[in-house]
Amino acid sequence: xxxYQLRNILIVIGFLLIVSxxxxxxxxxxxxxxxxxxxxxxxxxxxxINSLDGIEYQFAPLRKTLxxxxxxxxxxxxxxxxxxxxxxxxxxxNLILNRIGFIDFNMMYTGTRQFGKYGYNIYRIRGExxxxxxxxxxxxxxxGPFLYHIERLSLKGVESKDPETKELQxxxxxxxxxxxxxxxxxxxPRVKRSLNDVKVVPVHNPFTPYVFRNIPANTEGLLEVERAxxxxxxxxxxxxxxxxxKVYTLSVGDRVFLGYLTRIDPKGNRVEFTLNKGGVVxxxxxxxxxxTAKESxx
Numbered sequence: 001x002x003x004y005q006l007r008n009i010l011i012v013i014g015f016l017l018i019v020s021x022x023x024x025x026x027x028x029x030x031x032x033x034x035x036x037x038x039x040x041x042x043x044x045x046x047x048x049i050n051s052l053d054g055i056e057y058q059f060a061p062l063r064k065t066l067x068x069x070x071x072x073x074x075x076x077x078x079x080x081x082x083x084x085x086x087x088x089x090x091x092x093x094n095l096i097l098n099r100i101g102f103i104d105f106n107m108m109y110t111g112t113r114q115f116g117k118y119g120y121n122i123y124r125i126r127g128e129x130x131x132x133x134x135x136x137x138x139x140x141x142x143x144g145p146f147l148y149h150i151e152r153l154s155l156k157g158v159e160s161k162d163p164e165t166k167e168l169q170x171x172x173x174x175x176x177x178x179x180x181x182x183x184x185x186x187x188x189p190r191v192k193r194s195l196n197d198v199k200v201v202p203v204h205n206p207f208t209p210y211v212f213r214n215i216p217a218n219t220e221g222l223l224e225v226e227r228a229x230x231x232x233x234x235x236x237x238x239x240x241x242x243x244x245x246k247v248y249t250l251s252v253g254d255r256v257f258l259g260y261l262t263r264i265d266p267k268g269n270r271v272e273f274t275l276n277k278g279g280v281v282x283x284x285x286x287x288x289x290x291x292t293a294k295e296s297x298x
Contacts, residue, residue, distance in 0.1 A: 154176075213277055237264070
């Protein structure tokens with residue numbers, strides 16, 4: 001049996017051995033690993049700090065861009081509706097016509113393009129009027145309170161003589177593709193502008209000729225090609241509507257006002273006429289327009 005003194009010595013030695021082993025582990029393994037991780041973290045943080053050097057200069061253009069975007073957002077002067085129908089577009093066009101005067105036109109809805117929360121309806125508008133009225137119509141559409149955009153516009157000046165009064169008229173048949181925009185954006189600023197705020201700037205009529213041609217009046221009621229629209233090509237015959245909506249069925253060689261139908265091209269969906277305008281011979285081509293048939297007439 002161990003003496004009391006020897007037992008105490010063994011206990012002390014065991015305790016010292018445990019402390020030594022623990023201290024050795026901490027010194028040789030645990031702390032070096034922790035120190036290495038800490039050094040790596042210090043290096044990573046230093047790299048991050050170095051990468052931020054001069055970042056205050058990068059914020060300056062960002063603040064400028066943000067300010068410009070905010071100013072543009074606050075300066076929006078268009079009403080953007082959540083939904084847009086053909087009826088509302090037709091009503092808006094009539095509000096414009098109440099200001100500029102009557103224009104004979106047809107409006108056809110041809111489709112909708114949707115992009116998430118916004119989109120636009122596509123309308124094809126065809127008619128004829130004086131250049132001044134068409135110019136005012138375009139001005140009101142582009143600068144009016146609602147968001148409409150004229151994607152495409154074709155114009156041509158046509159000299160016409162009234163069969164009864166023999167008065168010379170300078171008409172401008174036109175065709176436009178109009179986009180009416182809508183969006184579900186409830187946070188847009190409220191716009192109070194109306195058509196009353198639109199001021200039309202006068203402009204000279206570029207279709208006014210220096211010398212008018214001596215074109216006779218259409219006393220026979222023939223088709224006036226430059227005021228007409230090709231509706232269909234069936235069995236080498238062309239179905240063409242005049243400015244009043246009357247449909248003519250024509251074959252190659254048939255007479256029209258100032259000329260003849262000289263070519264029908266079913267593959268190209270077009271027809272060609274040869275016209276004699278006061279001694280000047282011109283080729284005039286009409287093409288088929290394709291779109292969904294939902295039409296309104298003014």
